[in-house]
Amino acid sequence: MFTIKGLTVGYGDTKVLWDIDLEIAPGEIIALIGVNGAGKTTLLKTIMGLLSPQSGSISYRGHELSGLDTHSIVKLGLNLTPQGRLLFTGMSVEENLLMGAYLRHDSDVGRDLKYIYDLFPRLGERRRQRAGTLSGGEQQMCALGRSLMSRPSLLLLDEMSLGLAPIVVEMLLDLVVEIRRQGTTVLIVEQDVEEALRRADRGYVLEGGRIAMSGPAPELLNNTSLRIAYLGL
Amino acid sequence: MKNKSLIIAVLALLCAFLLPLLTNDYIVQVATEIAMYAALAAGWNLIGGITGYPSFGNVAFFGLGAMLAGAFSVNWHWPYWLAGIVAVLLTGVLGFILGLPILRLKGHYFSIATLALAEATLAIVTNLQFLGGGKGTSLPLIGSPLLFYYIMLAIACLSALITYLIVHSQYGNTLLAIKSDESAAQAVGINTVLAKSTAFALSAFLGSMVGVVYAIWQSYIDPPTVFEPGITVLMLVMTMIGGAGTVAGPIIGALIIGIMTQLAMAVSQNASSLILGLAIIVVVLFLPQGILGSHRSGKGGKRPGKHSFSWRG
Structure with a gap:
């Protein structure tokens, strides 16, 4: 239902995202994880039309999103909860x-x-x-x-946990599961990798602007290199 | 609180209406200028105060209104009211079209672009023979000082009414959202380009309307006078002093600056600008939000407490 193909985004000559492929099925919770500067927020902003891609396509229910204004994208059912609440x-x-x-x-x-x-x-x-x-x-x-x-039919959540107490983060992430039950598809960007993956169906790992790894959330949670890199275990 | 504001507004209007009966021609002349600046400041407030885009080029719309109406009536022999209406509409459309690219800039960049816009408009107008070129346009002497006083007063009231209607509408909330956080406004689905350009067009519309009346009131206009950057500065200063984003702010600001200018002139003809400048500095230092305070500052969230006084209560 939601597909990103070969997406490349940059600010001027500096590329931030290279050749991103990502897919979301209706009703899924997808976790997008990665360290600071990996390009997570850039990806969300590009999806919402706040940045324009240099190449590649973003399609949602048969509509091509790249090139559309943000308000047209919101009209199609996408919505972003921005980082820092705004x-x-x-x-x-x-x-x-x-x-x-x-x-x-x-x-x-x-x-x-x-x-x-x-x-x-x-x-x-x-x-x-x-x-x-x-x-x-x-x-x-x-x-x-x-x-x-x-x-929204597809909700994008950017770093909800920023600056919040762990108990509040858990409560908010539990709500995400509830929101999905009501029929909304969710893409969560999180630094709290473990809490996010526990509730997600699948996950994508962004590293240096490329998708380094993807798969079912439980698999990622048990992946040794991921555990070392993000969970410090 | 709302009733109180209404009573004050009606009383003020009544005083303004009766003023010519009680005073001399000189005071009427001063009052006409104050009403004119109140309307200009209210127009500036739409884009600078309510939308949060401080324009330094609004005089361009005032000047265009004056020069276009003058040119239509002198060169094409249109009746002045028709020339005026066409000039105002053209300027409004131009404001919208110019707003589309310029309002992509923010903060200081926007201010500088609008400053350049006004100067560029002056240069173009000065070099167009149709608009009278650099030598200006003479218009027939019609009407009386009293008539122009009431016309300016009516435009000032219209400006305040438009501001009131916008502030209390969904569109007003849209502009407040843009002033508060433009990315968030986009994220909730606001067509920010359209909303901002419309505000700029309305601002141009009001500025132009004042320019049209100014031209026939003065009966002689030339580009350097009607594109004087100081006019924009006055609009901005008056709005800031009265309270940016409020309905009554620009009017109160125009009254204060108008009266202070007269007092400063009375004290010393030569030092009047200096005295006025010092007075403005004092007001800005002690009342940074303006006299009415910002009725809804897009930014910040002052916790309600005994120190926060709000006109609206």
Whole structure:
């Protein structure tokens, strides 16, 4: 359903991603792992049309994404929860969530808002509070909630765990499993390799801008070189 | 709070309306200029305050409105109202088209590009014979000072009304989102290019409208006067002093700068710019957010507390 073929991306003469091939089937949770600077965020930004590839193709349900504007890609059902949350800090929590439904014109927005508050009761308590005054974990919940408000069919999560306590990270990653159960396909980019792979179906390992390894998540978890490189075991 | 704002607005409008009955021609002249700058500042506020793109070239739209309307009426003998409407519409469309590439730049880069835009427009206008070239355009003397006062006042009110409607609409939220974080705005699916260019076009539209009226009010215009960069600076300073992003900010800023200019002139003709400059520095130092504060600063999240005073409550 989602296919990347021969994708090469760079900033000017500096190439960041080389010849990436990646595939996601509907309903999968895919973990994309790699060290800092491996090109994970660049890959997500390219998928969302925030960067344009130098060559290669990205297709989703028969639509070619490369060359489309970000808002057109969001319209096709993709959504990115960006690294560092990027909330609209001057707006209230509820306004942030409603911004997530920006492209929707159906009458279920109110119901989905209630669903988000059920998922994150803390957001409900703080719905009138400015998003910039939330704690880090609450901000991440708000960012995730904002993405969910667009009812994405493919959700891209960039480094949700950044700067959060392990217990919050676990709670958020458990929610990812719940989100998938509701029918959303998920691509997680994570530094917390073990927690991510435990919940994923398959994983891809990015190294120096290339896919170095891929396979079923349990296999990757048991892979010796991976364990040494990322888990320090 | 909302009712209070409405009452203040109605009272202010009433005072402005009755002002000519109580004062002399000189005051009416000053008040006309204040209304004119209030409208210009409100136009600047749309792109600079609400969208967060500080334009240093908005005078281009003011100048184009004046020069185009003048040229249409003198060269093609159009009635002035028609020349004015066409000039305003053309400038608005031009603002939209120019916005498409220029608004890809951010921060200082955007400011520099708009500065260059205004200078380039001046150079082009000066070299077009149709627009009167460098020697300017004379327009027939019509209307009375009182008439122009009320027209400028009406445009200032229209600018405030447009700002109010935008701020309280979904479109206003869209612009706030762009000001707050443009990448995030794109990520939620906002067509940021379209939204920003529309704001720039509206800003151009209002600036041009003021220019059209200015031209016939002054009855003689030439490019260096109507493309004077200082006009943009005044729009910016007034908006900042009153409160960028707010509805009433640009109007309050125009009032303060207008009155301070007169007071400074009264103190010393020669040192008036110096006094005005010092006054602006003092205001910026002690009220960096402007008098009304930023009604919704896209950035930051001040925790609500006893130190945060907000006009909207």
